[in-house]
Amino acid sequence: MHRPPTAEAEVAEELAAVRPGLVPRYAQELRGARAAVLSRLWRALAHEPLPWITGRERGRDALVLRLRDGRRLSGPPADPYATAAYVTVVHLDGTPYDDPAALATALAVPHGDALAAELAHSVASLALSRADQPAPSGAHPNEWPAEDWQWEQRVVDGHPFHPNCRARPGFSVAEQLAYGPEHRPSVELGLLPVAREECLVSGVWPEELRDGRRLLVPVHPWQAAHVLKRPREERALTAHPLMSLRTLALPGGPHVKTALTARLTSSVRDISVGSVAASAALSEFGQVLAGRTDGLLGITRTPAAIAAGSPDLAALWRESPRACAGPGEHVLPVAALAATELPHSPGWLAAFTRLALTAGLRLLELGVALEAHGQNLLVVLSGSGEPLRLVYRDLADIRVSPARLARHGIPVPDLPARNLTDDPVALRRKLFGSLVAGALAGAAGSGPALGAALEPAVRDLPRTPDVLSLRQDPVPTKALTLMRLSPGTPGDQWTELPNPLVLEPRASGQ
Known part of the structure; x- marks a missing residue:
């Protein structure tokens, strides 16, 4: 096998210095981490419009990709909705590759070396995340977490379909252990005082975060050390990181989204001044939308947001999703469903799918396409x-x-231009790409299971143009690997996946 050991060896060396007891488990988890990332990469190679792939030959037992330079890449049939690590090796002109970074290097495509480095980091970080997990405690409701942030800590593998599912460049092993939610830490958010007149505030900044004429801005410790270059603040908030790492839950209270100018998965995670300015209007608009769903969907509020001169120093003060749950009820991200036994029941999955589609399509008909992936929903x-x-x-x-x-008689809120579009393709891409190809596919775990869950729900929906598209058209999804290989192309790029409701799916080759 062809395997560059650099990233894996570097993480092992750092781990030996800070948590030597984890080194044996880390080594044991590397093989599974390579397969998990390779499976995600194979999905991209099979279904994204990558310009150097000129043909795809889909057989019952294998998929063969023809490359522009004449080489052939072969592997197992690719289920675009599978979440299991089912690809352990692929062959490039007969040479086997079990490591996604080595494969990306061997492909020798434009920007492939940068992608290979990210894939290597994703594998090493994923193995580290898996190595630091406690023994399973069971998934029975009586054993479920009491706190919302504890659910989010159960999402160990990150994005279910992105090859960079655990890539955190710029984070040392010690920082991953200290800040990654799957490592279950408590994080001390610094409180940086800024003069009121230097801040853009949307909503009402909390009284407990005021100091006379100064406002206290929560700052992630990684941001303080690497971007702001500020010493640790004496005043701090103890919080628990959520799935997004930069959003944290205060015990028994709200969530705080902090600026974290690092590339996580695909994007640099700052908080734009525009999003701070629009937060109050969006929050109010969200309550209008929730009122139109007959109780199917609650939308959390953002009572306050702040930007102190740049996206590098900003924060959002958010309502916890627990506010939308009653006594005895549990609220958890859809991405955390894999940590329970529920998605393995076809009846449960069908009921959940019906609920999600009904709510999402009702809002789409009103004029709002949610980005309802497994983290937001x-x-x-x-x-x-x-x-x-x-x-x-x-x-x-x-x-x-x-x-x-x-x-529908709903006033248009004052939103940035990027949020506004009447293009039905753009609206459907946003909802179907996140909900169907994201949250529902992640819960189902395979194309056949997703199709079985979708069929009864879609059958009973009203025949609107959006529903007809869902029934018969390919499913849009972001071309995540193409986007990483196209650094000069701004914005999202898209591809189409075979519709799981169609018995003879349309081929998705060039």
Whole structure:
């Protein structure tokens, strides 16, 4: 096998210095981490419009990709909705590769070396994340976490379909252990005082974060050390990191989204001044939308947001999704469903799928496409585990159709231009790409399971143009690997996946 050991060896060396007891488990987890990342990469190679792939030959037992330079890359048939690590090796002109970084290097495509470095980091970080997990305690409702942030700590593998699922460049091993939610730390957020007149504030900044004429801005310790170059603040908030790492839960209280100018998975995670300015309007708009769902969907509020001169020093003060759950109910991100036994029941998955599609399509008909992936979309469960309703958080990347809102008598909020579009393709991409190809696919775990869950739900939905598209068209999804290989192309790029409702899926080759 061809395997560059650099990233894996570097993490092992750092780990030996800070947590030597984890080194044996880390070494044991590397093989599975390579397969997990390779499976995600193989999905991209099989379904994304990569310009150096000129053909795809899909057989019952194998998939063969023809490369522009005449080489052939072969591997198992690719289920675009599979979450299991089912690809352990692929062959490039007969040479086997079990390591995604080595494969990316061997492909020798434009920007491939940068991608290979990220894949190597993703493998090493994923192995580290898996190595630091406690023994399973069971998934029965009586053993479920009491705190919302404890659910988020159970999401160990990161994005279910992105090859860079655990890439955290710029984070040392010690920093991953100290700040990564899957490592279950408590994090001390510094409180940086800034003169009131230097701040853009949306909403009402909390009284406990005021110091006379100065406002206290929560600062992530990684941001303070690497970006702001500030010493540790004496005043701090103890918080627990959520799935996004830069958003943290205060015990028994709200969530705080901090600026973290690092590339996590694909994007640099700052907080734009525009999103701070729009947060109050979005929060109010969210409550209008929630009122139109007949109780199917709650949307968390953002009571306050602040930017102190730049995206590098900003924060959002958010309501916890727990505010949308009642006594005895559980609320957890859809991405955390894999930590329970629930998705393995076809009946449960069908009920959850019906709930999610009904709510998402109702808002789409009104004129709002949610980015309802497994991190933004949460489900409220009864004490026995039945899906009751949904919760949505983080409205910053929704798409809003002024024309559709007007048809339903809903005023158009004052939002940035990037949030507004009447293009039905753009609206469907936003919802279907995140909900169907993201949250629902991640919960189902395979194309056949996703199709079985979708079929009864879609069958009973009204025949709107959006539903007809969902029934018969390929499913849009972001071309995540193409985007990483196209650093000069701004914005999202898209591809299409075979529709799991179609018995003879349309081929997705060039």
